[in-house]
Amino acid sequence: MTPFAYSRAATPSEATGLGRDGASFIAGGTNLLDLMKLEIITPDRLVDISRLDLAAISETPEGGLRIGAMVRNSDLAADRKVCDSYPVLAEALLAGASAQLRNKATTGGNLLQRTRCYYFYDTAMPCNKRAPGSGCQAIGGATRLHAIFGASVHCIATHPSDMAVALRALDAEVEVEAPEGAIRRLPLSQFYVLPGDTPHIETVLAPGDLITAVILPPPQGGRQTYRKVRDRASYAFALVSVAGVVALKEGRIAHASLAFGGVAPQPWRNETVESMLHDRQPSAGLFAQAADALLADARPQKDNAFKISLLRRTLIAVLNELTDADQ
């Protein structure tokens, strides 16, 4: 690691002020420190935000949940209200990393973790995300982990978070405090930006912007599940994953929200697929049509065409599980 100055922020406004002046935030540090050791990120000033008073989980006036940005992944996965009303979130968290990492990783940091593209980690290789303008070594290279949706000719990396996929299916919002103290809320659907020709820009956050909370709307009801498919049964990032929330009413699908991980630069969602399912009776034919619609715009790379059939099967399995009348 290259040397840096370290300080602990006492308040969010101290943190955002230092951030605007070029400091990097460290929360759990489970992603940042690895990137600093490899000198992929070399901040000269680090502001420790992990002690900020943002570690509470509380109910919102609307009946939803406010999750402080410093709530640790382990605490969030064990929270009673999360387990009861948003189980897809608890499942996604527990499908990620290991117990010791979840004990340190925070809600805000998890959203902002960087891609696991091999070339991003190898400073000897060109990579537009790490070194803008240097090229993309992944295109034409090893692409097993890479995107089938939303990529550009400048970057085909995927976002690795499991938690963010569940939050996307739950219609979460991100609360952000800006350096002058202004607080704004944005839907997770507007938080990440596609790579386009600036893959080093991953979110709409400006320098100094601090994530203060993630807000969940009131529970939607219905059944929920998170299914993650990976190369090993544990301790690996998703090849594909599906977060599903499906409510049935009188034998018809009253509501379906579905988000997909491991396949795009951000948690992926497709409203056309959801509206196709709406008010229909579950059937193998309907699920096959939904999968066709989802995969119609898939663009595989050299090594990852398998993700198309894998995602199809995973989506259908999730829809079967969530609409199975016997469960």
Added chain:
Amino acid sequence: MTISVSMTVNGKTVSGDVEGRTLLVQFLREQLHLTGTHVGCDTSQCGACVVHVDGQSVKSCTILAAQANGTEVVTIEGLADGATLHPMQEAFREHHGLQCGFCTPGMLATGYDIVRRLPDADEARIRRELSGNICRCTGYHNIVKAIKAGAEKMSAA
């Protein structure tokens, strides 16, 4: 830039000057000479470096010493009571839960943590909870057996 840190390690207050980039595991091993905590991968994967910080198991290669300022740390050296092994250590010895021993400090720290959080964990759960600890030698079977036996010893103690 040096930073003065002070924390409780295995019940004793310790302090020292570190750089911003000094990792907790470096502080423990190089400044406090507590070399029982190992570094395997240095990239948060293997679990050889697991210690407890404020009662939570964490990977000490992925936390700055400065971040641990003011916390309570327990390392493998803090597990035994003098010459008397901790029940989890005893269980690892009895069940051959180690071969070369490199992963063992982290396995013990994790095993102890699993039992404390999940005293009734069955074999499948123990295996799942061990996902952050890698062992090159044992094939894990005896580690799982040892943790199960350690759980029984800990609840009897």
